[in-house]
Amino acid sequence: xxxxxxxxxxxxxxxxxxxxxxxxxxxxxxxxxxxxxxxxxxxxxxxxxxxxxxxxxxxxxxxxxxxxxxxxxxxxxxxxxxxxxxxxxxxxxxxxxxxxxxxxxxxxxxxxxxxxxxxxxxxxxxxxxxxxxxxxxxxxxxxxxxxxxxxxxxxxxxxxxxxxxxxxxxxxxxxxxxxxxxxxxxxxxxxxxxxxxxxxxxxxxxxxxxxxxxxxxxxxxxxxxxxxxxxxxxxxxxxxxxxxxxxxxxxxxxxxxxxxxxxxxxxxxxxxxxxxxxxxxxxxxxxxxxxxxxxxxxx
Numbered sequence: 001x002x003x004x005x006x007x008x009x010x011x012x013x014x015x016x017x018x019x020x021x022x023x024x025x026x027x028x029x030x031x032x033x034x035x036x037x038x039x040x041x042x043x044x045x046x047x048x049x050x051x052x053x054x055x056x057x058x059x060x061x062x063x064x065x066x067x068x069x070x071x072x073x074x075x076x077x078x079x080x081x082x083x084x085x086x087x088x089x090x091x092x093x094x095x096x097x098x099x100x101x102x103x104x105x106x107x108x109x110x111x112x113x114x115x116x117x118x119x120x121x122x123x124x125x126x127x128x129x130x131x132x133x134x135x136x137x138x139x140x141x142x143x144x145x146x147x148x149x150x151x152x153x154x155x156x157x158x159x160x161x162x163x164x165x166x167x168x169x170x171x172x173x174x175x176x177x178x179x180x181x182x183x184x185x186x187x188x189x190x191x192x193x194x195x196x197x198x199x200x201x202x203x204x205x206x207x208x209x210x211x212x213x214x215x216x217x218x219x220x221x222x223x224x225x226x227x228x229x230x231x232x233x234x235x236x237x238x239x240x241x242x243x244x245x246x247x248x249x250x251x252x253x254x255x256x257x258x259x260x261x262x263x264x265x266x267x268x269x270x271x272x273x274x275x276x277x278x279x280x281x282x283x284x285x286x287x288x289x290x291x292x293x294x295x296x297x298x299x
Contacts, residue, residue, distance in 0.1 A: 001242075002245040002248040005238045005242035006252070009260075010256055010257045010258070011263070012235035013235045013257055014263025014264055016231035017103050017261075018263060018264050019227040021094055021268075021272075022224040023225045024094060026220070027219060027222070028209065028217045030201075030204060032225055034202060034204075035221070035226075037198045043230070044194055044195075047065055047187070047191060051065040063187060064187060066185050068185070075183070075184065076180075076192045076193045080194075080197045082169060083193065083197065084200055085165075085169045086166045086169035086172075086173055089163070089165040090162070093159045097152065098152075099267065100265055101152070101280065102163055104261055105163055106170070107288075108290070109171045110258055110291055111132065112167065128294070129293070131293045133294070135290035136287055136290030139286030140287075181240065186240035190236050261288075
């Protein structure tokens with residue numbers, strides 16, 4: 001069951017990446033991110049209100065949002081900070097890099113998560129996991145080759161480094177999820193971390209974007225910004241709920257979620273007509289193969 005939920009999360013995550021790319025083209029990044037997280041909060045608000053006013057309606061379902069103490073809120077707030085850091089870097093990278101490069105590179109996140117587990121938790125790599133990391137990193141290098149063919153120097157391109165930072169902080173978030181889902185309720189984490197994101201992004205928007213908005217890229221509202229929220233909320237729900245199941249494996253779920261990268265890759269090829277498709281397809285196959293090795297090593 002948890003694996004099926006992971007596949008549903010992957011499909012939603014791939015659709016989420018496509019909506020991000022459409023929303024960010026020629027648009028201001030920070031208000032796009034603010035609008036999406038505010039709408040995500042509005043989508044989850046009815047569940048919180050029902051959980052407080054009519055808890056019996058949601059009792060026995062995975063949608064009940066329990067009350068949590070101040071200590072729990074601090075842990076969830078840290079989750080919000082980590083995720084927002086990853087998103088800010090990733091959104092800027094996705095805006096300025098081809099989607100057929102940005103999303104597959106982000107898909108190597110499970111390899112970094114496994115290496116983080118190795119360093120932080122003292123986990124030991126088996127043969128499949130080692131092979132998965134090697135293949136994923138080699139594919140990562142090959143994407144730099146594809147980027148150079150399009151005039152993108154991965155050494156000197158700041159958006160590439162934004163992508164790296166977004167990927168690494170995203171991997172850190174995955175490691176943190178492993179702890180959160182063991183200690184706290186999945187709906188409490190999803191609902192409150194989304195609300196905290198909206199508050200933090202409102203402050204960032206007022207301090208960093210709003211004062212200089214007239215001299216920077218203007219913000220244009222697009223309906224795909226709302227779809228970012230819909231697909232993200234659905235993806236997170238499937239993912240967090242899967243993590244609550246006793247036999248679920250964070251390394252497998254993190255890997256399965258990355259399968260959603262196929263959706264934005266096809267969008268980049270068919271709709272955006274990105275270049276060097278054959279080389280990128282080979283690189284993407286390498287990423288998926290690396291993720292498959294990680295999957296085998298974690299079963």
